[in-house]
Amino acid sequence: MKSLATTRIRRAVSAAVLATTAGMVHASSMPARWQLNMGEGVTETARNAYRMHMIALWVCVVIGVIVFGAMAYAMFKFRKSKGAVAAQWSHNTKAEVIWTVIPILILVVMAWPATQMLVKQADTSNPVLTVKVTGYQWKWRYEYVDYEGKPTGVNFVSKLDAESDKTRQLKSGLDPHAVKVGDEATYLLNVDKPLVLPTNAKIRFVVTADDVIHAWWVPALGWKTDAIPDIINDAWTLIEQPGTYRGQCAELCGQDHGFMPIVVEAKPKAEFDRWLAAQQAAATPATAPAAPAPAAAPQG
Ligand SMILES: [Cu+2]
Numbered sequence: 001m002k003s004l005a006t007t008r009i010r011r012a013v014s015a016a017v018l019a020t021t022a023g024m025v026h027a028s029s030m031p032a033r034w035q036l037n038m039g040e041g042v043t044e045t046a047r048n049a050y051r052m053h054m055i056a057l058w059v060c061v062v063i064g065v066i067v068f069g070a071m072a073y074a075m076f077k078f079r080k081s082k083g084a085v086a087a088q089w090s091h092n093t094k095a096e097v098i099w100t101v102i103p104i105l106i107l108v109v110m111a112w113p114a115t116q117m118l119v120k121q122a123d124t125s126n127p128v129l130t131v132k133v134t135g136y137q138w139k140w141r142y143e144y145v146d147y148e149g150k151p152t153g154v155n156f157v158s159k160l161d162a163e164s165d166k167t168r169q170l171k172s173g174l175d176p177h178a179v180k181v182g183d184e185a186t187y188l189l190n191v192d193k194p195l196v197l198p199t200n201a202k203i204r205f206v207v208t209a210d211d212v213i214h215a216w217w218v219p220a221l222g223w224k225t226d227a228i229p230d231i232i233n234d235a236w237t238l239i240e241q242p243g244t245y246r247g248q249c250a251e252l253c254g255q256d257h258g259f260m261p262i263v264v265e266a267k268p269k270a271e272f273d274r275w276l277a278a279q280q281a282a283a284t285p286a287t288a289p290a291a292p293a294p295a296a297a298p299q300g
Helices: 002-029 044-077 093-122 162-171 269-283
Strands: 129-136 139-147 150-158 195-198 203-209 214-218 223-227 233-237 243-249 262-267
Touching: 044 093, 044 223, 129 195, 129 214, 129 223, 139 269, 150 269, 195 269, 203 214, 203 223, 214 262, 223 233, 262 269
Parallel strands: 129 203, 195 262
Antiparallel strands: 129 139, 139 150, 203 233, 214 223, 214 243, 243 262
């Protein structure tokens, strides 16, 4: 009987562990329902941000426990009903030095690794691929400026997918609840043409906008960059795992701000190379027939 109970407990524990790890994997790329913490992401930058966030969180927890614990203890132990009498002094240099120096030390200890990570994050040198991202009301343009040192000529606009767009237009009608959403999981999150990127390659982004300020944000990559007209911001990423990573415009940019999602599809290098070649092949026939035009010489 005892062994049966043990087996049951063991099963329950392993099920719980499985559920948690599955949740963690899921949380790294897509937010889960009731997810409270930020995701760990799929890049070193994202993991660094996550680590710093956790360090700061635990420092806050320890400070919170000490400060509120001391307050609660003092309030309970030295209460008026027990005959406690307040001390009358108003300054204590030693106490003031201590409560100034300790926070400074904590801040320096936290700032040191954070600064190192920020410096790393700002280094956009030597990319394999450069992508120019331009925000418009309410879509994104992606230009594959150069790949492995060569210009690619690939350039397209990515906007909300037709199905989501149609559903949301219907929903803006008289009875929004009567309109059925096709796929709940991707409603308003899919785009017509995703940004396809290679994994395990340093990718530099140059981000700008053509009308108002937008912000390009894919949480799994670990950063968010403003897209500002007349200004170029740059950022970089190195995606470690193939997959689909979703994001949004993160700057209130007008009435359809909520309808300009981002979809990144990360593929292994060979697959990305094939995709890029196909895009280039699709783009060239349009320019080829234009070549013979100058043959028609002007007739005098
Ligand atoms: Cu926007």
